[in-house]
């Protein structure tokens with residue numbers, strides 16, 4: 223690692239004029255913690271739990287899950303850890319569930335939809351999460367929320383699992399934050415109302431771009447249409463952050479955009495509170511944020527939301543960074 227980046231270890235992620243944010247890391251397994259430690263992550267902003275369920279021939283047990291969650295929470299403690307509940311379907315299939323083949327898997331039986339339908343899978347995961355919550359600072363996040371109904375149902379399942387644990391005298395933390403991913407345009411549009419029911423939002427731009435612009439994120443042929451600089455997506459991001467803040471909750475981002483140097487000034491200026499990214503992007507992001515003024519970033523953000531073309535926004539950001 224370059225010395226210049228190494229010197230940022232232990233430093234705050236704060237703009238030159240004092241706007242402090244959290245820079246966290248995305249992980250897929252407890253083994254990824256080492257990368258977070260080496261790069262001085264301020265927390266885990268996205269633990270994709272689906273890898274626990276993949277490459278095997280049956281569902282992971284409550285005990286197996288508990289051990290993994292506990293390991294991550296304990297090693298990061300007292301830093302916060304956002305653990306996302308199961309997000310399979312779409313491009314990630316679990317052969318042992320014998321799911322029907324779908325015409326449009328990304329618009330299909332995926333993530334929270336599957337969990338609310340196969341409640342036993344969801345309940346097992348929530349039990350493991352609650353039990354592990356004693357070992358650190360847990361934030362539970364539901365993926366692919368598209369409506370208030372889904373969010374309320376997921377929360378109700380969680381409350382019932384808590385009651386079950388109470389009746390079994392099993393302890394869990396009473397200080398767990400509950401959040402959702404904003405990765406479906408409907409959720410961004412409804413974020414004023416959804417914000418009243420959660421402690422945080424985390425914007426999943428990988429899917430938000432795909433669903434907003436109707437561009438399959440896996441399709442190479444139309445890859446040129448998939449852009450971090452999509453003005454439509456930027457408007458939805460701004461709307462989500464503003465709506466979250468109106469209700470007094472924090473708003474993060476765990477899609478790839480959060481670690482992109484050309485996007486960071488815009489996101490900082492829009493008021494994003496937490497940036498979660500792959501570990502190697504953390505220190506470069508901290509360096510950039512420390513070099514920026516929040517007041518300037520706000521002006522940049524205000525300007526880009528008036529621009530109509532992704533290409534113009536990208537060119538403008540290249541100029542800004544120069």
Ligand code: PEP
Nearest residue numbers: 405426427428429476477
């Ligand atoms: C996203 O959609 O931006 C996200 C972080 O989730 P995933 O990439 O796992 O779908």
Ligand code: MG
Nearest residue numbers: 405426428429
């Ligand atoms: Mg996603």
